[in-house]
Amino acid sequence: MPMKIPTLKLAKRIPEILREQPDHRFKARELAQLIRERHPDACEAKLHNSPSLSTERDLLQQIVAEIGSQRPAMQRACEEIRVTDGRPRQYYWATKSDAEEAGQENLEDVGEESATASGTRPKLSEADLYPLLGEFAYRELGVDAMRIDERKGTNSGAAGTNRWLYPDVVGFEDVTVDWDRDLKLCVSQTGDARARLWSFEVKLRLNRANVRECFFQCVSNSSWANSAYLVAVEIGDGTLKELRTLSQLHGIGVIQLDPENPTESQILIPTNVRSSVDWASCNRLLRANGDFRNFIKKVRQFYQTGDRPETWDLLPDD
Structure with missing residues (x-):
């Protein structure tokens, strides 16, 4: 009789923790971290049986995303x-005695969000988001980020063509960072990939009017990369x-960026x-854009020396 593979069953585990x-x-x-600690067998099974998961960080991000996607169903099944409503969302267990108070707190959160929408939050430009994304990528994903300026690309077509060729931000991830030295040397001889290249398309907001255009812009300018994300502050x-439907077809991920606390941004x-x-x-892009050429030079440096390049323009200061 085949061995039964353990599963996480988040709809059961999350209420247990909150209660x-x-x-x-x-x-x-x-x-997600508590789930990892309490249910190591199920987490290990998920890590090893999912082709898209290769590191502990990948696993935690996946669990976080699944908690968010299953949240409505969990709330319908368990009213406590x-x-x-604010970002980042916080989950808690409301007893009957404090349900009224919890409802009032949620109303206050909504009021705060309304104030933000009406202009309390400082007005941001898309360019303001690049270093914030860089901080999130570095601290939470282990990715070194770099800006790609589409204006430096050869203008080979109509105005605006370059935005379909170049992403706003690219990233480099050393997947061997936690590996034993002997394993690193072994893999360096096999020719297998030791780095993962990322692509990010950044928007201030996504809504029903622009979501498809923004999504397919990301599809177009990220086709070269291992991992691709559409990033926005407001969704x-x-x-x-709509994004979930498109993602199932094209594999693009979505990040909601928290400009006030970038490390609390969420992979939705x-x-x-x-x-x-x-x-x-990549060859086509680097021939037409100096920023992208510099990015590939850094990747080459890593493969030549085994050392992670240190100079990235979107790294946090500390």
Whole structure:
């Protein structure tokens, strides 16, 4: 009889954790870490049986994303589960005695969000988001980020063509960072990939009017990369459902960026990781854009020396 593979069953595990500490509010990442600690067998099975997951960080991000996607169903099944409206969302267990108070707190959160929407938050430009994304990528994903300026690309067509060729931000991830030295040397001889290349398309907001254009812009300018994400600060009502449908077809992930606390940004939809880089596309891009050429030079440096390049323009200062 084949051995049964353990599963996480988040719809059961999350209520268990929240019920144990009814006065504590958990971020999705904190819940994911507890799940990892309490159910190591199921987590190991998920890690080894999912082609898109290769590291512990990938696993935690996937669990965080699944907690977010299953949240509505969990709340329908268990009315005691409450989630704050502000970002980052916090999950907690509301007893009947404090349900009224919890409802009032949620109303206050909504009021705060309304104030933000009406202009309390400083007005941001898309360019302001690049270093914030760089901080999130570095601290939470282990990715070194670099800006690609499409204006430096050869103008080979109509105005605006370059935005379909070059992403706003590219990233480099050393997947061997936690490996034993002997394993690194072994893999360096086999020719297998030791780095993962990322592509990010950044927008201030996604809504029903622009979501498809923005999404397919990301599809177009990220076809060369292992991992690709569409990044936005604001995602309008009903837009996430459309993004999930498009992502299932094209494998693009979605990140909601928190400009006030970048490390609390959330991967709402994980990307489908491609096993290889499209080097022919990279060749075309680097010939036409100096920023992209510099990016590939850094990747080459890593493969030549085994050392992670240190100079990246979107790294945090500390």
